[in-house]
Amino acid sequence: MNVFTRLQQFQEEACYNIWFRIFTVFCRVVLAASFIPSGIVKIMGERFTALPANHPLGHYFDALQLTGYYYTFIGIVQLCIALLLLIPRTAFLGALAYFVVIINICILTYATRFEGTRIVTLMVLADLYLLCWDYKRLKAIVWITSLPKVTLSKKFPFAFSGFVILAIAIVVLSNQFLYEIRPGNSMIECKNQSAGSKNPKGCAIFCDCIYQKGLPLDSCLKEYERSKIYQKRLR
Template identity: 90%
Template sequence: MKLSGQLQQFQEEARYNIWFRIFTVFCRVALAASFIPSGIVKIMGERFTALPPNNPLGHYFDALHLTGYYYTFIGITQLCIALLLLIPRTAFLGALAYFPVIINICILTYATRFEGTRIVTLMVLANLYLLCWDYKRLKAILWSASLPKGSLSKKFPFAFAGFVILAIAAVVLGNQFLYEIRPGNSMPECKNQSAGSKNPEGCAIFCDCIYQKGLPLDSCVKQYKQSKIYQKRLR
């Protein structure tokens, strides 16, 4: 059997497994819950985050906050997507609408080295799972496909559960070592990195560049790398 056929068979069997169904509901509720508070804040016209203005991501959210009704529009969109995810009949449409939004947020968090990147990455994976859950409906966008019928299975998917745990561990640990230095969410948090850093002087320069001088992230990273080269020469 071809790989595509094996994956399709696995998906069909999963749809009639109670544990997969519980996990699917959990993903829908979790993703919806992540959009509801942020959507309400935007509709009310309040600042979305407590990040200081000199934080790279804080720069972005401050600019976004000043876009007027576009900021409100984003909040309304997030609430609508959350509502679609919570209603079983529209959950697939909600997952489709959620995907481009969360991909955009994910790339943004990686670009600014945001501390919440791990959670956002897990949200992307959960969204991909929901799209795979409705694989037949996804195919039906291009051509007609009927949903399979069968009896509900109570067999616990140990292999899939292990894969989920490994994926979470990979995201958490991978992000831990992805960047040598991050701006953190505040000046003290940023400077705390110097304790385990091989370049504590450079860490202090980087944090001052972000929070005291308010320079762009790329400029501060460049200063950090230059200080690192300078420290190696001194040794």
Template identity: 60%
Template sequence: MTKLEQYYYEAKGNKWFHYFTVCCRVALAFGFIPSGIVKIMGERFTALPANHPLGHYFDALHQTGFYYTFIGVGQLLTAILLIIPRTALLGAIMYFPAILNICILAYATRFEGTRITTLMLLANIYLLCWDYERIKYVLPFKRSNTEIDAAKKKASTSKFPFAFFGGVLATVVLVIVINIFIFEVRPGNSLIECENGCVDSKYPKASKEFCNCIYNQGKPLDKCLEEYKQAKEKEK
């Protein structure tokens, strides 16, 4: 951990890491502001049709009354805390369970937003790591003052961290590529989008039946996936 702390304090003294941190905070904040305002105003959050797997969820959430408003207030408050430097850590801590839930929900419903929610989650984790010095006291690691003081002695630098930003770029590309191949079939955001995806599918007929099952019949995602597997076997 001493070597990791050495790298951490080197990063804390680098202006490029500071710029990247600010960008992450602002980007995450603006990711919550619009959705928070929509919920506070009591409007439906998304244009997804009611028969879409995630549309089912949002419709039910919209009918929860003041709980729906409470979520919007929480998102807006979290965004404001992220933007203010003094409260940025509190905002990052509050943001984490929310974006983790959203990310898992996106994957569970095969939503097209899996890419952006994954990147938002990773950015949030980065912000938590950025404030490691402030949250390390709740972590189960022992630190001697000598080791910590030695790690802090590294001089500040303005050298551009090519390795770090190269890793960031590689991570973004990896998330996009993985999300292209992780699911064999997705419901898309509309019936037209779903059917357009059937053109390049190995099993176009089975894919169209899947889209019909989701949007026209309104069956649950698991049921439609089961029927898709059966139709795929017939099409082979």
């Protein structure tokens, strides 16, 4: 019996052991509990950490908070993952989603020399345990079973190609009209928007706010909106 077969047999026996089951439930509850407070903080739009801005991780979270609804989205995802972990039928899906998030956090904490690296590492190990607990489901995803052989077809997929072209067109056109103004990737790119803008002066104010004053995006958008109101009053 090789090592892999022994590990597989050990996993199957563990699934019928009461103490392993208790530990599994414990891991699910603890991991879910770790995401609930952080998720709520992000949904409420509050600062996530007490670390100063000059700390690499504190600076990272401050920048993350300024991303607006993306910050809120992360919080919603964390709460959804926590809920999936707490429901037995969806616990495996929760463990998979949790691993994607926690491995990113773990690497981030090591890269920034965060003091809580030990706890985050234990969270990674606990989630790996949960994935091993559902080994049969994980195996169905990781190890692809043999597929039936099919002959090569030269028939051009017109319907699928049309769908791809339509999807690209929708994405490109919708993004063109999604925002009235964008910061761009440089001062020149930002100010180039003034040519087709209904509020060129406001565009200049917005770009100066971003690249000269270095203020957050939300503050600069407010200045842009104030400039629009001012221009209307002048008319």
